[in-house]
Amino acid sequence: ALVHSGHAQYTKFPEGFTFGVATAAHQIEGSWNVSGKTENVWDHLSHNRPWMIADGTNGDVACDSYNRYQEDVDELAYMGVDFYRLSLSWARILPTGRMDVINPDGIRYYNALFDALAEKKIEPLVTLFHWDLPQSLQDLGGWANPKMIDYFRDYADVCFREFGDKVKSWITLNEPYEICEDAYGDDKKAPAIDSHGVGNYLCSDTLLKAHAEVYHLYNDTYRPIQNGRIMISINSIWYEPSDPENAEQVALAEVANQFKFGWFANPIFTEEGGYPVVMVENIAEQSKAEGLNKPRLEQFDEYWIERIKGTSDFLGINHYTTHLITGPGVDSLAKHPSWLKDIGAVVSLDVGRDSASEWLRVVPTGFANLLRWCKSTYNDVPIYITENGFSDRGAIEDYDRIRYYNDYLSEILNVIYDDDVKVLGYTAWTLMDNFEWRAGFSERFGLYHVDITDPNLPRTPKLSAEYYKQLCETKEIPQDERFKDPAVS
Numbered sequence: 001a002l003v004h005s006g007h008a009q010y011t012k013f014p015e016g017f018t019f020g021v022a023t024a025a026h027q028i029e030g031s032w033n034v035s036g037k038t039e040n041v042w043d044h045l046s047h048n049r050p051w052m053i054a055d056g057t058n059g060d061v062a063c064d065s066y067n068r069y070q071e072d073v074d075e076l077a078y079m080g081v082d083f084y085r086l087s088l089s090w091a092r093i094l095p096t097g098r099m100d101v102i103n104p105d106g107i108r109y110y111n112a113l114f115d116a117l118a119e120k121k122i123e124p125l126v127t128l129f130h131w132d133l134p135q136s137l138q139d140l141g142g143w144a145n146p147k148m149i150d151y152f153r154d155y156a157d158v159c160f161r162e163f164g165d166k167v168k169s170w171i172t173l174n175e176p177y178e179i180c181e182d183a184y185g186d187d188k189k190a191p192a193i194d195s196h197g198v199g200n201y202l203c204s205d206t207l208l209k210a211h212a213e214v215y216h217l218y219n220d221t222y223r224p225i226q227n228g229r230i231m232i233s234i235n236s237i238w239y240e241p242s243d244p245e246n247a248e249q250v251a252l253a254e255v256a257n258q259f260k261f262g263w264f265a266n267p268i269f270t271e272e273g274g275y276p277v278v279m280v281e282n283i284a285e286q287s288k289a290e291g292l293n294k295p296r297l298e299q300f301d302e303y304w305i306e307r308i309k310g311t312s313d314f315l316g317i318n319h320y321t322t323h324l325i326t327g328p329g330v331d332s333l334a335k336h337p338s339w340l341k342d343i344g345a346v347v348s349l350d351v352g353r354d355s356a357s358e359w360l361r362v363v364p365t366g367f368a369n370l371l372r373w374c375k376s377t378y379n380d381v382p383i384y385i386t387e388n389g390f391s392d393r394g395a396i397e398d399y400d401r402i403r404y405y406n407d408y409l410s411e412i413l414n415v416i417y418d419d420d421v422k423v424l425g426y427t428a429w430t431l432m433d434n435f436e437w438r439a440g441f442s443e444r445f446g447l448y449h450v451d452i453t454d455p456n457l458p459r460t461p462k463l464s465a466e467y468y469k470q471l472c473e474t475k476e477i478p479q480d481e482r483f484k485d486p487a488v489s
């Protein structure tokens, strides 16, 4: 497995390691108001506050995958992926958000998609919730409303019942941090509630309980007959000390990682369960200083600690980037009160190469450090990388993206072979350029280019699609000259 090309580098993935690519319903489907689908929070935001989307685009048509799914499947088959990670549109399946109306066209669409995948022997990995909450449920408070636990469970029940014969791998939630912090504690994602330091923690209380109920529903009722698996995908911005010799920064980076990744991983993947101790303590202290009579983050009671613990068959990790911690204090971007202020550290993005996304810095070694940390913090849990990818402005000869994949994939091999971290599979974000949330189509993560100025939305494989095809075929990181940027020696 060792190739000596200047420096030692592993290139070959272990037997059984699988590769896939990911998308999400709202980012690709379009057909936002046809065949029974109702408005979701992203439709609502992009229609009512279009200035909040960088290029004024929206998900009305997106990549038109509602009509062009066969093209998507053909591209997946061309690359030879083992699996396709996609998400279901809640408002397409349940137009009221509740289970009283089941939309036959929605059910038909996903069945057709699963059949097309089966035809090409591509396994579906299905996310129940990738941010597109029915607006009707947001009108009732969305994830800040504890009743959402029942609504999410009911929606999952319908999905398991309708699709469980074809779908054997499920993800409950995509990136709980982004849902709670960006959408309820800030205005970075829809519904942009911006209840900083309050709504974000109400959300996590509901979201973790809702996740656990869906896990137990699957585990108790569906797993015995459907024999599948179910997990959660947690995003990490990995934090490292700006100066690794500085003990205070090292300690603060650990605090930041507990606030970011641990917020949702600790309750599910540790022996003790519940939120990380440092989160509970910091927030209790700050809340008291603010004059509150109880902490803004409520710890789970014994019942819920037990109910949430162990509710994921694997740890799904979405990873893109690493940021630095430069010292203690209140970050210049921190609102009062807020999650960022609760951490009590100053963050810097002055690290690595850049991308088209302000937040995405290229720091491959941070990925290895994150994976080693997950192994030791979460008891050697088996891991799937459920997203990893790079943004540019849409180049077809996308050498920067290939270099990103090359370097991040190499770090996975390093931790598999040198540190015995159990990484079982890898998912590239994303199949094709798509509606990148508030960035619209201005930041592009696709292996395929999509020309949104042409009504036929033609898809063109980028060089990275050829790279990924070779990776899927050989299970080896491609070393071909044609994938090396001629401008970089």
Ligand code: PNW
Binding pocket: 024, 174, 175, 178, 235, 236, 237, 318, 320, 321, 359, 387, 429, 436, 437, 445
């Ligand atoms: C993910 N970060 O979001 C989402 O799951 C995708 O829908 C999205 O298109 C993709 O990554 C690219 O943004 C993230 O700050 C948002 O580290 C923020 C971060 C990571 C992922």
